[in-house]
Amino acid sequence: MNRLWLYLNQLGSPPNFWRWSGPWMRVSFILALILTSIGLYGGLVLAPLDYLQGETFRIIYIHVPAAVSSMSIFVFMAVQGAAALIWRIKICEIFVVCAAPIGAMFTVLTLVTGMLWGKPTWGTYWTWDARLTSELVLLFLYLGVIALYQSYSDLRAGARAASVLAIIGVVNVPIIHYSVQWWSTLHQGETITLTGSKMHASMLWPLLVMFVASKLYFLGSLLLRARVTLIEQESGKAWVRQALAIDTSEATNKPGQTSVSI
Amino acid sequence: MTSARSPHFASRWLQLLSSALVHELRQRLRQPSQLLHPIGFAVLVALLFGFAVGPQPEKLTLVAPAALFIALLLATFLSMELLFSSDFEDGTLDALSASGRELVPILYGKALAFWLAQGLSLLLALPLLMVLLNISVSLAPVLVFTFVMVSLGLSFLGLIGSALTVRLRAGAMLLMLLILPQAVPLLIFSLGAINAAQLGDSTAAPLFYLSAVTLALFVLAPLAAKGVLSQAIGD
Numbered sequence: 001m002n003r004l005w006l007y008l009n010q011l012g013s014p015p016n017f018w019r020w021s022g023p024w025m026r027v028s029f030i031l032a033l034i035l036t037s038i039g040l041y042g043g044l045v046l047a048p049l050d051y052l053q054g055e056t057f058r059i060i061y062i063h064v065p066a067a068v069s070s071m072s073i074f075v076f077m078a079v080q081g082a083a084a085l086i087w088r089i090k091i092c093e094i095f096v097v098c099a100a101p102i103g104a105m106f107t108v109l110t111l112v113t114g115m116l117w118g119k120p121t122w123g124t125y126w127t128w129d130a131r132l133t134s135e136l137v138l139l140f141l142y143l144g145v146i147a148l149y150q151s152y153s154d155l156r157a158g159a160r161a162a163s164v165l166a167i168i169g170v171v172n173v174p175i176i177h178y179s180v181q182w183w184s185t186l187h188q189g190e191t192i193t194l195t196g197s198k199m200h201a202s203m204l205w206p207l208l209v210m211f212v213a214s215k216l217y218f219l220g221s222l223l224l225r226a227r228v229t230l231i232e233q234e235s236g237k238a239w240v241r242q243a244l245a246i247d248t249s250e251a252t253n254k255p256g257q258t259s260v261s262i
Numbered sequence: 263m264t265s266a267r268s269p270h271f272a273s274r275w276l277q278l279l280s281s282a283l284v285h286e287l288r289q290r291l292r293q294p295s296q297l298l299h300p301i302g303f304a305v306l307v308a309l310l311f312g313f314a315v316g317p318q319p320e321k322l323t324l325v326a327p328a329a330l331f332i333a334l335l336l337a338t339f340l341s342m343e344l345l346f347s348s349d350f351e352d353g354t355l356d357a358l359s360a361s362g363r364e365l366v367p368i369l370y371g372k373a374l375a376f377w378l379a380q381g382l383s384l385l386l387a388l389p390l391l392m393v394l395l396n397i398s399v400s401l402a403p404v405l406v407f408t409f410v411m412v413s414l415g416l417s418f419l420g421l422i423g424s425a426l427t428v429r430l431r432a433g434a435m436l437l438m439l440l441i442l443p444q445a446v447p448l449l450i451f452s453l454g455a456i457n458a459a460q461l462g463d464s465t466a467a468p469l470f471y472l473s474a475v476t477l478a479l480f481v482l483a484p485l486a487a488k489g490v491l492s493q494a495i496g497d
Contacts, residue, residue: 085489140443147439151430157494161426164490165440168422171482172444175475179447182471183454 012091014230015239021223028220035213042206050203056120061206063113065214066106070138071173073103073218077145078170081163091226093159094233096166097149098225102218104142110135130181137176141169155233275367282371290379297379300337301387307333308391319396326395327405327456331449333391334384334409338416339438341380345372345424346491355428359495369484369491373417381413404459408452408472415448415476416441418483425490447475 010016043061050057077099084092114132115125126132145162152158234240290296311329315322349355358368388405391397397405423441430436454468 085493137443137446140439144440144443147436148426151427151436157429160493161490164486164493165426168444168486172447175478176443176446179450179471179475183450 009089012089014090014234014237015243017091018227018230018239018243021227025220025223025227028216028223032213032216032220035209035216039206039209039213042209047203047206048200053121056117059113059117061210063110063117064207065210066109066113067135068211069214069218070103070107070110070135073099073106074138074141074166074173075170077103077163077166081166084163085160085167090156090233091230093156093163094226094229095222096145096163097159098222098229099218100142100145100149100162100166102221102225104139104146106214106218107135107139107142111139128184130177130184133184134173134177134180137180138173141173145169155229275364278364279367279371279374282368283375284371286372286375287379290375296341297383300341300380300384303340304333304337304384304387305390305394307336308394312394322396326397327401327453327460330391330395330397330405331409331412331453331456334387334413335416335442335445335449337384337387338381338413339420339441340434342376342416342420342424342434342437345376345420346428347424350428350494355491355495359492365488365491366484369421369487373421373484376420377414377417381417382410384413385409401456401459404455404465404469407469408455411469411472411476412448412452415479416445418476418479419444421483421487422490425487425494428491428494448472451475 011020039061044058047058049055077096080092080095080099083089084096111132114135118127119125145165148165149158149162152161231240231244308329311325311333312322315325346355358365385406388402388409392399392402392405419441420437423437426440427437451468451472455465455472458465458468
């Protein structure tokens, strides 16, 4: 146990993180790209038509993975936030603030694809349905975390405040979701739900591929953002100069180019 | 561990709470204009709603409870940023944390004082708002109960929000951006109760839910705010 703990702490120390996150970031971006291509080809071309919705159902291959990501990223933020507050691990704070914009992006993607899907199937872009409304509230929770972090001039204090807000949000999200559900059943008796019959395997596998692809994209994007934020926060420290100096010395081999590869 | 010293612990807790409460209430009552501004604001929002909807009373009746609650919600929030900012600026918070006293009872005192002064003073605006928005008098008991509960819940939500923004000059807008989404359940259950009362249904279910949410905030928010504040002071 102690050895594991030591290992985890070493993994999260800024210089070590800088070292291992680069290859991991590249690998996850590449895999995400490959899997997205496979998943989209499978979903948009190979999968059979839906007997009821025809071609329009194909937006599911974007919509559902984005929706799942929008929720799981918030939970991820809260877990990282708790770790940041309890053990004061710097990299966890960075993960919280770096995950927020990605989560907000997935939430917007969910809302936009949902609206585009809603127009042909439900006949309207927006309805005050429980799921739609709680997704919108989730977007505002993300925006709150981002806004709070950005209003602090001290980056670490901002990151810690954002962590607390993420934890509070995660406690509140089920309450909000439940209350919205209660509210919408009170006002409108029946709404069209997305849960239909069980999906056929030919339709299901591209969806599963897209799930994995969206998670890998999140990982790559998170690592990229975390690397940039880390370098910003730690600028001036010896290891940063060292790490970037190695990169610049590599670049000087090609004359006229000095680039810092993040 | 706490049970062994519990009488002492409880009495010290209550003492801290009551002294913070009295101190805070006295400070608020010293500036009555601060209590009157939110009332004026709430009435003004209701007035704007009236103008926006137009001069047909039937249309106004449909949206009246919603307008009333949003007016009260915004008025409560606008008066909220004063919860900690002066204490932070003049060093009271630092002194408190250095004194080694329990922070949680003091936070309870602060939130309760805010509720008693700012929250409940808005009740004075309620009759006027009801007349302006054409709300029937038979709804008054439900309105009063829901508003008392909602303002209590908001005071404790505001405790977290003010603690999160205590070091910032960003002010009311950021606070609203952080806290308004969290206030959705309070709004839904109180308007659910009012709608049920309007239709003559039983209001028990929404009122129970509303009370449950408020109670959860009452218990959890000071603990969360304490965590946030001790970090803000520590840094």
